[in-house]
Structure formats: structure tokens, C-alpha cells
Amino acid sequence: MSHSTEHIDNPRTAVKPPNPRFRNWNIVLRKLKKNKSAMIGGFLILFFILVALIGPYITPYAPQTQIMVNKLQPPSFEHWFGTDNFGRDIFSRIIHGTGLTLLVGFFSVLLGATVGVLFGIIAGYYGGRIDSIIMRLMDILLAFPGILLALAIVTVLGGSLVNVIIAVAISSIPVFARIVRGSTLSVKKLEYIDAMKALGASDARIIFKHIFPNITSPIIVQATLNIATAILSASGLSFLGLGAQPPTPEWGAMLSDGRNFLYNAPHVALFPGLAIVAVVLAFNMLGDGLRDAFDPKTKE
């Protein structure tokens, strides 16, 4: 190998550090405001939060009220989204399920991100053996494709919403750990970290005051996008009957009910699905927008 030896002199500059330019919230917000898709996503999320907060008080029907004579009615003026096989109003049930969906997405990401960030930052900062051990553990979790890990965890813990949150959280740990480790490694190479070491700063000070605040952008972006994934996984588990149990108005579970009536009442499966698509789409749009806004390469 006749590779040049330039990097030897200062091994820390061998890899190009990320742009150390200050992430100015004003610039980020300005960029975000100009991004139509991100704004639509953001407003949709606000709308769903609003629906979750006040919706349950103003729905025309209680989500659990069964009126058997009204069962499987197509959408009409009284029942905007029609009724299900127990004669329950699907529109009301979807509104009641909104908060559930958001909470599952939010808490599973909060839990997964907290643990993942901790693992990632420790692995990236200390390197060596600690890094190997943590990352091999993450590899093991990553060896289970897609929602299979969540499925296995729910199998063990039993099917319930809380367990779904835990399961989805655990399966998102490695994603955060990897991203945070990578960012930590590149921030660690910046000269100001060396300057802090040269001043005699403690590891804790360097990690919490100088590394963490500079890697929040990728964490925020990943968290936003991961809420979308988490909602998909959680509703998938409920669809399989392993999450929220009936009669909880969980969208995935409602969809699962609908599959039996595709022939004569397709609306039962249609509307909960559309609701999931809308929420997930909103988080994906906002996440994409945040990623662009945080990227110093994209212009205002």
C-alpha cells in the first residue's frame, strides 16, 4: 500500500469533522418555515395533539357504545366514518384513539432514545473495550429484523399497550446508539474538545457541556422520524392482536377488526388505516424538514 501518510501527523484530523458552525435556532426556524412540507407536517401534528386533548369531550358517540342494530353501516351523515361490527361509531373511536397513538409513539421513542443516547455517547467517547462491548450488544439487538424483536419482547411480556411501548422502545435503542456514537466520534475529533482536555476538564464536563449540546440535531431528527416508525410498529403489533386489547379504540386493533368485513364493509378497515397514514406522514414530513433545516449545507 503506497498510501500517503498525511494523517499520521495528527490522527485526529484524519477524518473530516462535521461542520462546527453554530446551529443557530433562528436559522433553523427560518429554514423550516420556508419548507412547506415540514410546515404541513408540523401543523398536522399540532392538529392531532389538539384532537387528542379535546376530541374525546366533543365526539358525537362514546367509543365503547355498542348499538347492534347499527352495525356495519357505511359512512353517512350520522356516522361520518360508518360503524363497525358492534355498531360503534368509527369516527368517535378514531378520535379517542388519537391520544393513545401519540402517547405510544412519544413514550417509546423517549425511552428508546434516552437509553440509546446514553449507550452511544459512552461508546463513542471512551472507545476501546467499552465501545466494543456496547456496540456488540447493539449488533445483537439489530440481528432481529424489523418488528420481530418487538414481537419477541411482547411475546415474553404479554400483550398490552405498556408492553408494546417497552418493546418498541427496546427495538429502537440500537438506532439511537449508532447515530449518537457516530456523532460523538466526529465531535470528539474537533479541536475544542482537545482544548478542554488541555485545560484539565473532567470527562463529565466534556461529555455534558461540550459534546452532548453539539449532537442534539441528529438526535432530534432521528427522534421525530422514529415516532413515525414506532407508531407503525405499535399499530402492527395491535393488528396482530399482541398490543392493545379490545375494546380499546387502538387504530391497529380496529383495522384488525375490519379485515373480516372487507367484502361488505370495507370502510371499517379504511378509516383507521388512513388515520395511521396521516399521523405517520406528518411525523415523517416534519422529520425530513428538520433534517434539511439542521443541515448547514442546505441554503435558506
Add this chain to the structure above:
Amino acid sequence: MFKYIIRRIIQTIPVLIGVSILVFSMMHLVPGDPAQIMAGESAPKEQVENIRERLGLNDPLPVQYLSYIGDALQGDLGNSMRSGRDVTSEIGARFWVTVELAVYSTIVAVFIGLIAGVISATRKYSFADTSLMLIALFGLSMPNFWLGLMLIQWFAIGIDLPSWVPFISDTSWFKPSGWGSFQQVVLPVITLGTGSAAIIARMTRSSMLDVIGQDYIRTARAKGVKERIVVYQHALKNALIPVVTVVGLQFGGLLGGAVLTESVFAVNGMGKLIIDSIKARDFPVVQGTILVVALLFVIVNLIVDITYRYLNKRIDLD
């Protein structure tokens, strides 16, 4: 290169051990007595004792693990609680069904994703780009089980449309369930492949745009190379390298996603086997199937890593 392959293979051993420990402990982490759970709550005592004996639950944990692994290495994953048949043969034919589903879906996803991604990248901010990326965003945000149900509704059951609408009005040609014939394969493959196609399209686009901004693209232009050749030779060759990794990860993701797709289309693959077994509390089958899928995933990732390394000549070989 050969050394690298060997090293990567050796590196996967601890991962496989970790996976097997995790899968093994599944049964022991279940709250309560696994034997009792399997037998059912009202089962007579001796039946529970019988199960416990059969599964070796009375041995110390490390012994149980070692014997489980020892058996697994010889292809013995225990016996199904439900059918009494051995897990390996339960998985047997279903293994190929799931692999077929995942492979077909991957092929479709790569094909569509690459074309869409390249079109988008070469016509940045055009109408085509915007619409393709919007479709991709939708594809990404759709739960595949819902997409599956909708496809069944539209194409296998049919919707009430006026008879003069060609083709769509008679769409019950596709089959809503099963696996094997073309009519049965198309819908599940679309269902499973859509999300991956979206991800690959987005990845291809951003990778292309990244490469187009590189110094060596400017060098090619300064040489007088035609723009078409700059894009399809100089840029694409570099842009595809990261896409390979994504394709590999997608294949694994599809193995997981198959659980839902198979459930929707009643495809008798490993995914459906897992779900059915979970519901029947048939733990040996659940364990065995998850172990097999994880193993498959690890192997695919290994192949992808090696391919990536081969394509990306910038990484020094050894």
C-alpha cells in the same frame, strides 16, 4: 479481501451467541412457570410435570442453554407443543415461502426504487422529482398491513365501479390469500415491497445528489464528458455504493415485515407460523422460527458488508 471475509465471519460469532442466548431466555423470562403456561392454566399437575421433564426445565439454566444450542447446531430445535412435530420440519417448507416473498419484494423494490431515485436526482426540483418523492413519502408512511387489506379490497374483491371502467371493474382475478401462483404472489409482494421501494428511492436520490457535488464530477465535466455520461457512469457508479447497504438492510426488514404481510394474505410462511405459535403459546416453535430468521438476517448482512467492501475500493483491503 479473503482475510477480511474470514474476519467478518469470525466477528459474527459473538453476535450469533448473543442472539441464541436472547432467544433461549425468551421462554424463561415469561412471568410464571413456562410449563404451566404451555400446558394451559387448568392442566393437571402431571401433564405440567411431563412438559417440564420433556423440555429439561429442571436442569440448571446453563445446562439447558448448552443442550439447546447443541441440539440446534444439529438441526434439532425441539418439538412443537401443538402438533408434536419437530420444529425444524414445521419451519421446513415455510422457510422458502418467506424467503421467496422477501426476495421477490426486494427485487421489485430495488427496481422501482432505483429508477425513481435516479429520475428524481437528475431532475432535481422538477415536477417529476416532487411527485416521485411525495409518493415515496406516502409509501414510507403506510402501514403495510393496511396497504395489503386495501389491495385485497380493490384488486381481489373488486369495488363497485361502472362496468365501462376497463380492467379495474373486474379485478377479482387476483387471489386474496395463499401462495404459489402468480395471482397469489403479486399482491403480497407489492404490499411488502412498497415501503422498501420508497426508502431505496429516497436513498438513491440523496446519494446521487451527494455524489454530483463531488470534486471528481467537476473533473469529468472539465474533461468535456457529456452530461448524460457524467450522470450515468461517473456519478451512478459511486452513488450505488451506499445504496447496496440499504438494500441489504431492507431485505432483513422485509423478513420482519413478512410477519404482517403473511398474516394479511394468509400466506403459510414463517411469519404466520410465528404469530400462530405465539397465540397458541407454542414457545419452542416461536423460539426456533425467530432464531432461524435472525440467523438468516445476520448472514444477509454479512454478505452485504462484504459486497460493500468490495464495491467501495476506497476502504483499504487489510
Add this chain to the structure above:
Amino acid sequence: MTSAPNTYENILEIKDLQTSFFTKDLEVKAVDGVSFTIPKGKILGVVGESGSGKSITSLSILRLIEDPGKIVGGEIRFKGENLLDKTEAQMRKIRGNEISMIFQEPMTSLNPTFTVGQQISESYKIHQGLNKKQAKERSIEMLKLVGIPSPEKRVDQYPHELSGGMRQRVMIAMALACDPDLLIADEPTTALDVTIQAQILDLMKDLQERLGMGILLITHDLGVVAETCDYVAVMYAGKVVEFTDAKTLFKSPKHPYTVGLMKSIPPHDHDIEGDLSVIRGSVPSPAEMPKGCRFAPRCPFATDLCRENLPDLITDEEGNQIRCWIYSDEWNGDPEVDVHAETERTT
């Protein structure tokens, strides 16, 4: 030697070139009225600090400015014909054939997925219609010409297998493949160590003498200019402030910026007592250009005339050009002003 460069047959004549970058509501004039000429077979150095517009000028010549940049005015006469009138297809025939270019970063300017040979061969295939085998043979010859040992082996290697110096040699081989009339070298040695820089400059000078092409050498290093160039254009904030032959420039620089620049470089071949001379302040950002002479805010001799009015490029009887009020008839400051007098030495 000191006769007017304009009387030579010029391979390249740039007149009042203007290249701007556009954002939604802002036009940033990166190159704002640049003029210079390169006589046939001569080396012109363009020097300036970062932000002077020297690299944008070079990319403009090959019309490789990308969005949101645009050439908004001026003429680029290559062998008498204005390149700005050419179609894109005509430009492609010129690029890499009659005018070629080498870049600053040899590590990133070669395509990592093609062999060195493939990348040189491409020029022969495009411009001379050679087949694969012929092109490869010529590539090996070129590698030999630029001093790469065992070229038969190197031709099949990938860029990552070569050192920085070797890669820059490959870039030169690629640029010279079709025997161009003009070579544009944008900071070709900045990323290299001095001993490697000496090799590359030596090679470029040697090849220039043998092949007789004109060279436009862009650099921030006055030493490199002094050792290689016949003529020099000094750029500051998007404009040429001084254009003259190299000997005259280094013997008696005229523009206060050129003088200040030369004085602020600590020399390696003699000692200077006390502090270094400095140019106060820093280069103005292209978005906030001073109204008059762009150097006025930093110039120790500036008067109100300089601050209010932009000076023209004045050509003296020897054909040297300077953009400074001091040398004009309108100069209203100290008539005896000596730009070489002691300048500031602040920290």
C-alpha cells in the same frame, strides 16, 4: 520583456468578466469586472486571498459555474473567439481538449471507482476517437511523461492506491492528454508538502516549455508565482487590482494591496527586525462591498476620493495595469506618496 502584453498574440483575453451568485433577493458579485490576457505560451499567475474571486474566475473560463452562479457579463476570448457565445456542445469539444484544468485537491478530484488509466483514456476517446487499446497505450505514455514510475502497472490502479503527489501527476497527465493550448491550474500545489510542491511545479514548468501551452496558474502563494509565472494578476474582492509582468511586480509593486501583501509574508531567506507589517482589518464580504475602491477601508493611503469612487484599471506606457487612484491624474492626496514606505505594524 516589459513590452505591453497586449501586443502579443494572446491565447486568452478576458474582458470585464462578471460572475454572480444569486439567492432569492440578493446578487453576490463574486467576480466583478475582471480583465487580463495570457500571451501564447506564457504563464499567468492569478494571486489573491480567499474570497478574491480567483477560483470563480477560472471556473468561469470553462463555463463550469453551477447554480445558483451565473456569468452575467464580459467576454472570454480564447484564440480570438468569445467562449460565452459558444453552445454547450461546442464548449464540451473545448473542455479537456483545447483548454483543460487541474484542481486543488488531488485526493478528491479523481473518481475513486475508475482506474487511473480509464480516467486518462476517457479524454482520448472523447476528443480523438481512439479505441480502448490505443487510448490505454497513450495513457501509459502520458503517465511516463509526468514522471510516474512503472506506468504500465500504475495505469490499472485506483486513485486510492496513489499518494497525493502521484495523484496530482495523474491529474496533470489527464489534463495534458489532448495537448491543450491552455492549462488552468487552480491551486495545484496548495494541498501538497513543499518538497512535493517543488516536484510538481518543476514538472509543470518543464512540460510547459516542451509543449508550449499557455498556463493560468491560480494561487495564494506569491512565492509560487515568482518562481513560475511570466505575468501576474493580483485580485482583491472580485477585481484585478494590478496586472503586470512578474519581474516588475516583485521588483516594484504599485498597488498598496500588493505592497501590503508582500510585506506581511515573513520571508524564509532573510530576517526582518521587529514586527511584521500588516494590512489592518479583513477582506470585505461580497454582500457588503465598499462603495469606492474596495481596498479603501484597509488602505493606509486612502482619501475621500478612494472611499467614494471606484478607480478604473489604468494602463501605463509599459502596458502594466493598475487599479488605484494614486496613479491617476485625479489623485488629490499627497503627490509624493510612497506606497513602499513603512506600513502599519499593529497586532
Add this chain to the structure above:
Amino acid sequence: MQKQKELLKVTDLKQYFPIKGGILGRTVNHVKAVDGVSFTIYEGETLSIVGESGCGKSTTGRAILRLDEPTSGEVEFDGNNLLDYSKKEMNKVRKDMQIIFQDPYASINPRHTVRQILTEAMEIQNSVPKQERNDRVLELMQTVGLGPHQADRLPHEFSGGQRQRIGIARALSVDPQLIIADEAVSALDVSIQAQVINLLKKLQRDFKLTYLFISHDLGVVRHISDRIIVMYLGKIVEIADKKSLFNNQMHPYTKALLSAIPSTNTEVKRERIILKGDVPSPIDPPAGCRFHTRCPFATDLCRTEVPELRNGDGMTDGHMAACHYMEEIKNGEHQPTVV
């Protein structure tokens, strides 16, 4: 000068970076970035290390401060070996030795204001009582040529040269004795570079600082240094006071390096020595004299025996070079072996 107090004494310093490889990812080899370097820095002087990339000059600076843990050797500061210190003890002495970095963009935390940056430095070392820190910040800013109104600005509001001043102020905030300047002016445009060089010289006079100045630019080094070390591939090839080095350089590499720098002096026609080939890899450096692969004077002796750093005939006190033939080359007895 020889009677001055020794502030820092480096003895046989080695810095090997492991290369992982092989089937099990073990350490299969080392990058010998610094391979047995010894020198002394006297109080109040500026000692420079020059060399091309890969010669180990920056690594030496980092190893002295233990930013990377050196492989072996001794670094004596005020008579104590820093490499024996625990992490805690080391952090205490860091007050006396600071570093200024190359990249004005990467070397200060982009989300802290100037005030926060400087206050934090004082806080870590507790070098200034809490209530006086604010005054000290303003004083430091004035010292490096920044105005008090800029104290609460963030780094992105400053130009590259100004950021470098912030980095210098941070180093000064703990009242160090020794400052290691690692390519501190290399990233700046020449007109700004001159301002910073003048500042560094002024600070040295005002605060009696000692500098270890690491640079690849011989012009800058000539202007700022008292003594100069030339490194090649992890070893010192020549060390001398400024005058001897520039007027009477003994090592063929030093000569080649000096002759390779382009000069703006077009009057004098100089003889240039153009070295052949590239710097070899520090993973398997050449046996014998490391420069022999490119040296025009190399013989079999050079290929086998490592030359010692020595003071030869006709050299001033403290001037040492590592070449078997330096006297013979000087008086013309030893001619180039390759043409």
C-alpha cells in the same frame, strides 16, 4: 542562552499508534509517528518544530500535553516527569502549559460566547477567584485585541482571525508558562496571519511566555523562533539556533527543504534541490537513516546504520544534525551518489 533554565525536557519520546488488523482484529503493526525524540525548551524562548506532514511534529506537541498518551519516554516539566502523573495530577499542571490549535473554526465551541469560553477555562483550573472572573475576561479580550462589546457574541459572529484570538485568550486565561502553538497561523490568510504572529510575539514579551511553535512554514518559523528543530519521519534530523539553521544547515534534508520553498526574491537565482519520490510510510520506516530513500548522498552505510544526532566539526554549540556525512558533504569530500 545555554545557561537559561530548562522549562521542559523531552527524552526519547515515542508515540506509536496501533494498527488493528488480522483475522481477530489484533494490533498487527504500529504507525511510528514519533520515534525517539529528545530536546529541551528553555524558559522564555521560542522553539519551533518544522517538517512536512507525517513527520510527527504535531504528534510530539500532543504527546507532551498527553492529549494522546505517549508510548514511552520522559517529559520533564520543572523537574517532574509528566508521564508518571495520574490523570488528576496531570490536570493540575495543565494550568502551566496550554495549546493553540490550527483550525479557528473547530477549536472553539460554536455554542458558547466568548465570555463563557474564557470563564469556563478559569473555572476548570480555578485560576481566578469567582468575583474577579468577569473583569479578567474583559482584560484578556483587550490583551488579544478584541473589544469588550464582543464578550457576549458567539463564535460564528467572528472572522477566522478573530476566532484565533479567542483561542489565544482561552490559552492565556490560566496564566500558563508554556504555550504549544500547533500550526496556529497556518489556516489564516497571509494578511491576517501577520496580525496573529505579531500578537503572539507581543504576548511573549509581555507575559514572558515560552513557545513550542509547530509549523510547516519556514518563513513564519524564521521570524518567530530562537531555535528550530527539523523533523523527518518521526525523528529529529537537525536542531539549531535560527542563525545556524538558516545560514549553515548541515543535514541534506534541511537543505532540500529550504531550497524547495518558492521565494518572491526574483533577483537571486537559487540552486534548487528537488527531492525524488514521496515520504515513506511511517509504518515500516526505512532502516538506517530514514532519509536515505530520497537523499542524493546516500551510501550503504546510510541504508544500514541509524545516524546519531551530533554536534559536528564547524558547528556552533547546540547545533546538532543526524547525518553520517555532514562534515564531508560540507567540505566537498562526499559527492552525491545519485544524479
